[in-house]
Amino acid sequence: MSELKNDLYLRALLRQPTERTPIWMMRQAGRYLxxxxxxxxxxxxxxxxxxxxxxxxxxxxQPLRRFKLDAAILFSDILTIPDAMGLGLYFETGEGPKxxxxxxxxxxxxxxxxxxPEQELRYVMDAVRTIRRELNGQVPLIGxxxxxxxxxxxxxxxxxxxxxxxxxKLMFSEPQAMHLLLDKLxxxxxxxxxxxxxxxxQAVMIFDTWGGVLSPRDYREFSLKYMHKIVAGLTRxxxxxxxxxxxxxxxxxxxxxxxxxxxxxxxxxxxxxxLGTARQLVQDKVALQGNMDPSVxxxxxxxxxxxxxxxxxxxxxxxxxxxxxxxGIHPGVDPEHALAFIEAVxxxxxxxxx
Amino acid sequence: MSELKNDLYLRALLRQPTERTPIWMMRQAGRYLxxxxxxxxxxxxxxxxxxxxxxxxxxxxQPLRRFKLDAAILFSDILTIPDAMGLGLYFETGEGPKxxxxxxxxxxxxxxxxxxPEQELRYVMDAVRTIRRELNGQVPLIGxxxxxxxxxxxxxxxxxxxxxxxxxKLMFSEPQAMHLLLDKLxxxxxxxxxxxxxxxxQAVMIFDTWGGVLSPRDYREFSLKYMHKIVAGLTRxxxxxxxxxxxxxxxxxxxxxxxxxxxxxxxxxxxxxxLGTARQLVQDKVALQGNMDPSVxxxxxxxxxxxxxxxxxxxxxxxxxxxxxxxGIHPGVDPEHALAFIEAVxxxxxxxxx
Numbered sequence: 001m002s003e004l005k006n007d008l009y010l011r012a013l014l015r016q017p018t019e020r021t022p023i024w025m026m027r028q029a030g031r032y033l034x035x036x037x038x039x040x041x042x043x044x045x046x047x048x049x050x051x052x053x054x055x056x057x058x059x060x061x062q063p064l065r066r067f068k069l070d071a072a073i074l075f076s077d078i079l080t081i082p083d084a085m086g087l088g089l090y091f092e093t094g095e096g097p098k099x100x101x102x103x104x105x106x107x108x109x110x111x112x113x114x115x116x117p118e119q120e121l122r123y124v125m126d127a128v129r130t131i132r133r134e135l136n137g138q139v140p141l142i143g144x145x146x147x148x149x150x151x152x153x154x155x156x157x158x159x160x161x162x163x164x165x166x167x168x169k170l171m172f173s174e175p176q177a178m179h180l181l182l183d184k185l186x187x188x189x190x191x192x193x194x195x196x197x198x199x200x201x202q203a204v205m206i207f208d209t210w211g212g213v214l215s216p217r218d219y220r221e222f223s224l225k226y227m228h229k230i231v232a233g234l235t236r237x238x239x240x241x242x243x244x245x246x247x248x249x250x251x252x253x254x255x256x257x258x259x260x261x262x263x264x265x266x267x268x269x270x271x272x273x274x275l276g277t278a279r280q281l282v283q284d285k286v287a288l289q290g291n292m293d294p295s296v297x298x299x300x301x302x303x304x305x306x307x308x309x310x311x312x313x314x315x316x317x318x319x320x321x322x323x324x325x326x327x328g329i330h331p332g333v334d335p336e337h338a339l340a341f342i343e344a345v346x347x348x349x350x351x352x353x354x
Numbered sequence: 355m356s357e358l359k360n361d362l363y364l365r366a367l368l369r370q371p372t373e374r375t376p377i378w379m380m381r382q383a384g385r386y387l388x389x390x391x392x393x394x395x396x397x398x399x400x401x402x403x404x405x406x407x408x409x410x411x412x413x414x415x416q417p418l419r420r421f422k423l424d425a426a427i428l429f430s431d432i433l434t435i436p437d438a439m440g441l442g443l444y445f446e447t448g449e450g451p452k453x454x455x456x457x458x459x460x461x462x463x464x465x466x467x468x469x470x471p472e473q474e475l476r477y478v479m480d481a482v483r484t485i486r487r488e489l490n491g492q493v494p495l496i497g498x499x500x501x502x503x504x505x506x507x508x509x510x511x512x513x514x515x516x517x518x519x520x521x522x523k524l525m526f527s528e529p530q531a532m533h534l535l536l537d538k539l540x541x542x543x544x545x546x547x548x549x550x551x552x553x554x555x556q557a558v559m560i561f562d563t564w565g566g567v568l569s570p571r572d573y574r575e576f577s578l579k580y581m582h583k584i585v586a587g588l589t590r591x592x593x594x595x596x597x598x599x600x601x602x603x604x605x606x607x608x609x610x611x612x613x614x615x616x617x618x619x620x621x622x623x624x625x626x627x628x629l630g631t632a633r634q635l636v637q638d639k640v641a642l643q644g645n646m647d648p649s650v651x652x653x654x655x656x657x658x659x660x661x662x663x664x665x666x667x668x669x670x671x672x673x674x675x676x677x678x679x680x681x682g683i684h685p686g687v688d689p690e691h692a693l694a695f696i697e698a699v700x701x702x703x704x705x706x707x708x
Contacts, residue, residue, distance in 0.1 A: 218647070
């Protein structure tokens, strides 16, 4: 493996000194980039793009050619595990992800197996290997997975949902069946992320997109518990370097202290909490990633720079901050505005690391 | 006006002693009731039902015939004000509310007028008068409005939205235009709610459904500020009784202390924060309404009663709690489960008021 030329992201996640705040953007390989839309059209549907290692590598690298980003993230989908379990993932235009065979009863949950990452999910590992090779040590590669709770919401609902009625019906009426499902998913995520690490991922992130729709008690029982199990089961070293683990529960600001107790290295923070408040809550026990509202990228560059300044000041002096958006970049954003955002972090953050 | 026979709800909102915890349910007049679906089918579309005072009164009273509820809430929509401003509200089946003429530029905002509640919104006042007469003092009648920020999201987006891209584009790019819109909406809400109070509403509630998608700074500047203005402008007494004001920002748990400073009497709390935590945050300065996850109503009655017990214990002893769901009741809920919920509050709450 070639030597890592820029390890700012890894150092920040481990709260080691850095000369400036590293930055990457969730969904940085995405529809806001015309070069992405071109490859996407060439690939056909979204999953075809994920399943083609060369094309997945190409779109992963595209934002790095435009912007001074400090990490690459594997181009894939959070629902690859349920797909590998046999639920039949597909995408309808403008409708988000759907499953041909959603989970609807306990029997179906009992029959689910744990996918073998080098078999049913080999296309993901091939993408990781290809990207890692092509990155050639430029920046670290982030692997990722959905959280068990978040995967379960899509599996039981059969797709995106507004009210989470079906998954909560299962959770409140048959909690044991729900726990069986979540435990199988946690085991699958452990094996999946460890395979990504073996294939070359230098950090991993767990996206708990829907943990924020739970009550504090239900969050601890049905989401956090399984992320905790995952963190405990992950390989934490590769190539003689630590592999940092980041957890991100959207709308989970109130639970940051509990999340920090899982043994993870960093927490993602959305924009509904000031980063300074978040830092106080976790008392520098973990690093923090975030947290600009992605919609600020619709504003003129001067307004974007102002927001970057506010967020840097909110986190304050010292290490352990990875700049990011609080959620994925929106498809309608002008790439020039993303550039202004990234440049503002490069320009303004060194003052906080002296 | 006939004398009020059950004023538990009003007393609890003013943190006066009550012998048990009062209860009502957001969207208690709704699709989960077969008798509602019948009247709805008879009326034709949703707005036709809102605009017919007799039918709006009928569906308002339906849940009170089935359940021992401590308040009635005006049957109407939160988007009546934008409709009265000329945006053309309509409902597409399964798609939620839409506007024929969404706001798309500063010129359109400048042209907006403040609706006269006894003219363009007379159908709402007629419904209030009819319901108040038919209630005959059984329980108090709650009037309501959407918050300026929440109304603005629908007006600018033209309907429901996932990313709030258009309204945030306006907010971040043309903050002055946004403030002009929000100020006109605040004036409209003041005049609308004062007219509801004059027509017979005995308490009012402001629904800030989408305040939770903002950052703390943006929430204070674009949502809370205008709710504050509204609270200051409301008539606070009618029929020799105080008219309590409740503010509810969904996903706004972190902002309860700031909301309590507006001069309102009570705050709605969703299920993403324990009620005991919320009570600590507001230090009994205001009453609290909430906060069961509406999806718990999918569970068997024993599980529902268990959740009621947990929430009552979380709030603890003392007055100032109005039991409710943390959001509207879902259309798929079995009315027998709603009954179990309401009976559990009647059975378990007196112990907390001794």
